[in-house]
Amino acid sequence: MASAAQKRIKSISYAKYGYLFILPFFLVYGIFQLWPLIKTFILSFYGNGNKDLGIDIMTGQPRISDISNEDFVGLDNFKALLFGGKGEFDASTVQHEQFTQAFGNTILLWIGNFIPQIILSLSLAVWFTDAKLKIMGKGFFKVVMYMPNIITAASVSVLFLALCANKGPINQILEGIGLDTIRFVEGKNARPVVMFIQTWMWFGNTMIMLMSGIMGISPSLFEAADIDGASSMQTFWRVTLPLLSPIMVYTVVTSMIGGLQMFDIPFLFHDGAIENDYIKTVAVYILNKYNNPNGYQFGYAGAASVILFAFTAALGSITFIMNRDKDEVLKRKQRKMLIKQAKAKKSQFGGLGI
Amino acid sequence: MSMKSTYGEPKANYGLKIALKSWTLFALMAVLTFICLFPIFILLINATRESIEIQNGIAFVPGNALMENFKKLTTDTNFTSSVNVAYGYLNSAIITVSACFLTVFFSALTAYGIQVYEFKMKEVSYTIILLVMMVPVQVTGAGFLSFMIDLNLHNTKWPLIIPAIAAPAVVFFMRSYMKSSFPLEIVEAARIDGSGEFSTFLKIAIPMMKPAIAVQAIFAFIANWNNLYTPQMILLSVGVEKKTLPMMLVSLQANDKTDWGVVYITIALSVLPLIIAYVFLSKFIIAGVALGGVKE
Structure with missing residues (x-):
């Protein structure tokens, strides 16, 4: 029999505090994020709009929707979004056109902002971290270049809308130097502006991330390259870029996931009530489905979300695999071994655990 | 030669x-x-x-x-019907400050729980947190809104505040920070001195994690202040007195009839607090972004 003291030692287990401390997180996560995620999947198999559409003005009879949020429709929403319906004016075809255009816009706007952004950020990061160059006011430049990133995207969008208006400051400058004015806000013209705004907002952020990546590379490698007579281009392609590749992958993937969610600027960058179909993104499409006179179109919104989720999950798993700490995996194995050994010991010494 | x-x-x-x-x-x-x-x-x-x-x-x-x-x-009724900067500041401030506090406090608590204690689900729970870090808000949106309608919480501030408790990316950051600069011996020492587990967290861990908490608080503040998507989704049909500042900007979309001076001053009022804060905090912010780039 164990003595009282031994019993007391055995009873001090702190594991319950571990569970207690992480409980609020998982509780809230489960209720406000996991369940909504599951519910989105469920909703994507149901119809759209309210069951009861109110009284028909012409006949005075109550109108009932056949495929409302309460009716199970199987994969119909996915079929509608991905392949469309039969006729040109079929509701499914309309959704298909809206969704594919939104998806195309999202990809296009992302590529159009990411390519200039990565070129600019990477060059700046290399120049800022180059020990040989003596650029004045590096700290100031960094601070200024990051600033657009913290400003409310909604404000930025409305600001550029005002700047790019037909009689706005940008066109005033163009007129002043004798060029034709451009209708920036309308039609396809809005695309490059949105790409520019995105680049403007994000290049500072990417630059600082890449800079910290470059500063993580051992300086002796750059010195060695320099002593061996490598030009700055050679150093960049043969030393910096290969060693920076994990962070580059991380940057590309996080930017892609962010790009898939692009919302504020495309949502706001259009003239008043006139929506611009050339810059509508998937996120805007999803939000528009909530604003429907006949009730929330949860079916289409859900299906679009599930497709977005599949995309994001694929991208996310790439980073997750690349991100995984190899040491951590090793440690976990060792910890398991130790626990096993401890258990073996426990049974050896008559169940006296610590 | x-x-x-x-x-x-x-x-x-x-x-x-x-x-x-x-x-x-x-x-x-x-x-x-x-x-x-x-x-x-x-x-x-x-x-x-x-x-x-x-x-x-x-x-x-x-x-x-x-x-x-x-x-x-x-005073102009063209603007007062859709823009009220005082309400905008108030609503944005209530949501942002509460959400920001909940995010850093509970993320620190979760990170502490995972880092300090040994329990069966320890690594499993951390892996789950890493896995869900990248799920974008748009993906859960439809289900979230539908669930909030079921609970009759849409058009209220609660769905914008409470979910802030679960911020996987912040937990990830806090744990990385604790791994490098929070020796577990301190917890042992506190126990021997008779400190309870929760008061150890409050009185010892939180002060030691101040740098990480400051950086994450700044980012949580900016993210919540700038958020348009979730408020726009949850507060779908509310009057001007319940709208957040970014939501009010929606009504400012330019057309040639608007008063440009008023449009500009509204945008300026919405970004000014951030710019002023940035002037003072840019050092922390840039250091925080740089930390995000180094994955250890």
């Missing part, structure tokens, strides 16, 4: 080349600085000018219509 032929010619005018390159880059960066600041500059200048002046051309000195624009914004 001479040294020269082995190692090549010594670089001619090495110092001059470096100086030339440095100055070229300096000029390039000055241009980029101009591009970054120009929109903000025009914004602030135009906020002080009359609509007619603004339409006539750009200026580089402030006008004298600042008070007039502000008065119009607060």
Whole structure:
């Protein structure tokens, strides 16, 4: 029999505090994020709009929707979004056109902002971290270049809308130097502006991330390259870029996931009530489905979300695999071994655990 | 064989080349600085000018219509129906401050729980947190809104505040920070001194994690203050007195009939707190972004 003291030692287990401390997180996560995620999947198999559409003005009879949020429709929403319906004016075809255009816009706007952004950020990061160059006011430049990133995207969008208006400051400058004015806000013209705004907002952020990546590379490698007579281009392609590749992958993937969610600027960058179909993104499409006179179109919104989720999950798993700490995996194995050994010991010494 | 032929010619005018390159880059960066600041500059200048002046051309000195624009914004019925900066500040501040507090406190608590205690689900729970870190809000949106309608919580602030408790990315950051700068012996020492587990967390861990908490609080603040998507989704049909600041900007979308001075002053009022805060906190913010780039 164990003595009282031994019993007391055995009873001090702190594991319950571990569970207690992480409980609020998982509780809230489960209720406000996991369940909504599951519910989105469920909703994507149901119809759209309210069951009861109110009284028909012409006949005075109550109108009932056949495929409302309460009716199970199987994969119909996915079929509608991905392949469309039969006729040109079929509701499914309309959704298909809206969704594919939104998806195309999202990809296009992302590529159009990411390519200039990565070129600019990477060059700046290399120049800022180059020990040989003596650029004045590096700290100031960094601070200024990051600033657009913290400003409310909604404000930025409305600001550029005002700047790019037909009689706005940008066109005033163009007129002043004798060029034709451009209708920036309308039609396809809005695309490059949105790409520019995105680049403007994000290049500072990417630059600082890449800079910290470059500063993580051992300086002796750059010195060695320099002593061996490598030009700055050679150093960049043969030393910096290969060693920076994990962070580059991380940057590309996080930017892609962010790009898939692009919302504020495309949502706001259009003239008043006139929506611009050339810059509508998937996120805007999803939000528009909530604003429907006949009730929330949860079916289409859900299906679009599930497709977005599949995309994001694929991208996310790439980073997750690349991100995984190899040491951590090793440690976990060792910890398991130790626990096993401890258990073996426990049974050896008559169940006296610590 | 001479040294020269082995190692090549010594670089001619090495110092001059470096100086030339440095100055070229300096000029390039000055241009980029101009591009970054120009929109903000025009914004602030135009906020002080009359609509007619603004339409006539750009200026580089402030006008004298600042008070007039502000008065119009607060009294003109064209604007007061959709924009009320006082309510905007109040609503944004309530949501942002509460969400920010919940995010950092509970993320620190979760990270502490995972880092300090040994329990069966320890690594499993951390892996789950890493896995869900990237799920975008748009993906859960439809289910979230539908669930909030079921609970009758849509058009209230609660769905914008409570979910802040679960912020996987912040937990990830806090745990990485604790791994490198929170020795577990301190917890042991506190126990021996008779400190309870929760008070150890409150009185010892939180003060020690201050740098990480400060950085994450700043980012949580900015993210919540700037958030448009979730409020726009949850507060789908509310009056101007319940809207957040970014939501009010939606009604400002330009058309040629609007009063430009008022448009500019509203945008300026929405970004000014951030710019002022940034002037003082830029060091922390940039250090925080850099930390996000180094994955350890």
